[in-house]
Amino acid sequence: MDNKKRIYLDHAATSPLLDESMEEMVLSFENDYGNPSSIHVPGKAAARSLNDYRGRIKECIELLMNHEVIESALSRRRNKECSWEVTFTSGGTEANVTAFWGILSARKPGRIVTTSIEHPSVLECGSLVKRIGGELVLVPVEKSGRIDPARLLREVDGSTVMVSMMSVNNETGIIQPVAEVSRILKAKFPRVVLHTDAVQALGNIPLEGILKSADLVSLSAHKIGGPKGCGALLRKRGVSIKPLICGGGQEDGVRSGTENVPAIGGFAKAVEIVSSTFQARYSHMVELREFLHELVCRGAEDAGVEIKVNEVAGHQSPHILSVSVLGIPSEPLTRALSLRGVDVSHGSACHSRKQRHSHVLRSMGLRPNWGTVRFSLSHSVSMEDVKSAAAAWVGCVEELKL
């Protein structure tokens, strides 16, 4: 099957570059060829573009935070002071590691409380945290797939410097109670920093609650149609961190290295698009997911297989549908679907090559004899795509159950 005609439902792993982001990058490669640190004409042009891109992202963040009618507000181009600092990184992983290193280095090393269902870039920070005198505490998720704020907050003590929890889980799409944790945490421990990995939240769920609650927020460009190799760590004004990648002092001393202006341009464009069209995108994805959900449930019944949808009603991002089937292993199912031209993931891409049972689903009590695929959507997916994908899934399940 021609790549062009494939049905790509793995947007949570990475989403193809938007045409608009590509155009912005091509423009930037042409105009911003200088080094933004140089004082000559092309250097200053690149610095101006960088500044402009940063401003545009800040504006979107501010609008998402204040839940305004974004379409009209964006065109007004307000000059209101932004409550966030935006530090560009090479992606979500670097943003997460920077948050951990940055806070532990800026403060007295202490305890970081996080959850058992975080992205590997958080879970694998344990050794880095230990190396600089800190401790990483993992709080298990409830069987539902959500973190219990009370249970998480029981681990917070006087030596705790940071709580880190993702906004939306990357395997299930379940929205985590960031705002609730923040409320209780800040009442008792106002100095403890709250970090959230919002890589799967941006563009997929309303960010108001998250942005009002968190002090540090990790974002990634390529999950929303921007380029790979670009992301950001948002810092609420007043929260300082020390740099992980030190050197020439770019990014206000927080992240050194020549700024990747064209990629930042592509990122800014993608953030503008997902922010300004959020309502329409969201509604479309909700519809897509409901339709897919229905088709998959009906198909499973027809095929006579037992399934489990890994979700929490009312706390669900519309871009992910995680479906487990009893007795059919994940990997062959994923491969079979891809042979039929439908690209999905089992677990997340982040360690799908490791072929182990997902740490997230295991935390939720799912036994390894349940195989899981994650369908992940974007605004570019059509109802027709979803219909074909569901049909392919039923076909593969029929084939593999024998």
Place this chain on the structure above:
Amino acid sequence: MDNKKRIYLDHAATSPLLDESMEEMVLSFENDYGNPSSIHVPGKAAARSLNDYRGRIKECIELLMNHEVIESALSRRRNKECSWEVTFTSGGTEANVTAFWGILSARKPGRIVTTSIEHPSVLECGSLVKRIGGELVLVPVEKSGRIDPARLLREVDGSTVMVSMMSVNNETGIIQPVAEVSRILKAKFPRVVLHTDAVQALGNIPLEGILKSADLVSLSAHKIGGPKGCGALLRKRGVSIKPLICGGGQEDGVRSGTENVPAIGGFAKAVEIVSSTFQARYSHMVELREFLHELVCRGAEDAGVEIKVNEVAGHQSPHILSVSVLGIPSEPLTRALSLRGVDVSHGSACHSRKQRHSHVLRSMGLRPNWGTVRFSLSHSVSMEDVKSAAAAWVGCVEELKL
């Protein structure tokens, strides 16, 4: 003056993206839209491209190391085992910091001996090194601008884990004695790792000696016409490091985060171009530099100003000409040149916005009443460009000496 017609002589800060790299990136954005960690068809396609790009870079490195006639050898596509592992990073700065963190974490923390003329990403590693129990020792450069191997090696002791020295200085273009240091170091301390920041060496000087001597080599894409936001740390087979950016375990566990395949494609293409056309490029840059040198000296004489060329005959990269003028400050001279359409740098871009006297030139004994500009060249610069640049420089000097 239209940007198109500017004379850009700041390639050591960053070089505009090569058309061939752009084409490769556009192709890769189209074809490699999947996540290389995914097991579906587009994921595997992206993984194959990544593997191919890495292979092409390894091949170039192997050829540069063995000083073969590269044009013909490249077309032979030999399958010889490569002696290097290539870990992609977000650039030269991250490659340097990864080398420092990586070695100190993989071994018992100890002393790292480096020089006073390194890139800020090395010099600023002091606090990171200290944070994990190591010590950074800076060896001053000789007045000539070269490191004295004997003096450097006097600082190496039983607790030393690494020596780090750049291959070519980014402000003067002076080639450092990496091979000589290696020979003496390895005879006495065979277990001490030798790291070199070769960002300014790749594409500009023969790499044979450096690649035969060093264990770890930092490279950057955007200094040779590849994209910003991409670089590599080369590791000689058998040298292990721990990851700075941890997470999903990409890049063989050494550097996590979704691989930036399109940028890596643009980098691979640039490496192939500078490797396969090295002899021609080198000869052209030698000619350019000699011509510029001559014109600047003659111009200074006519203008009645005292100049000093910061260079070491026989140990000079052809891509940099650093010229100091007595009594004319660097920054106004750089700005005046840019107003005349000639873009050069004072010091390096890495901290030119900080407007302080260059740490490199100060180390070489240059007093602050000497203003310096760095002309940096590439194969794309013409003799005509150099002629116009020299004329503009003379004009600015005439103007500013009053």
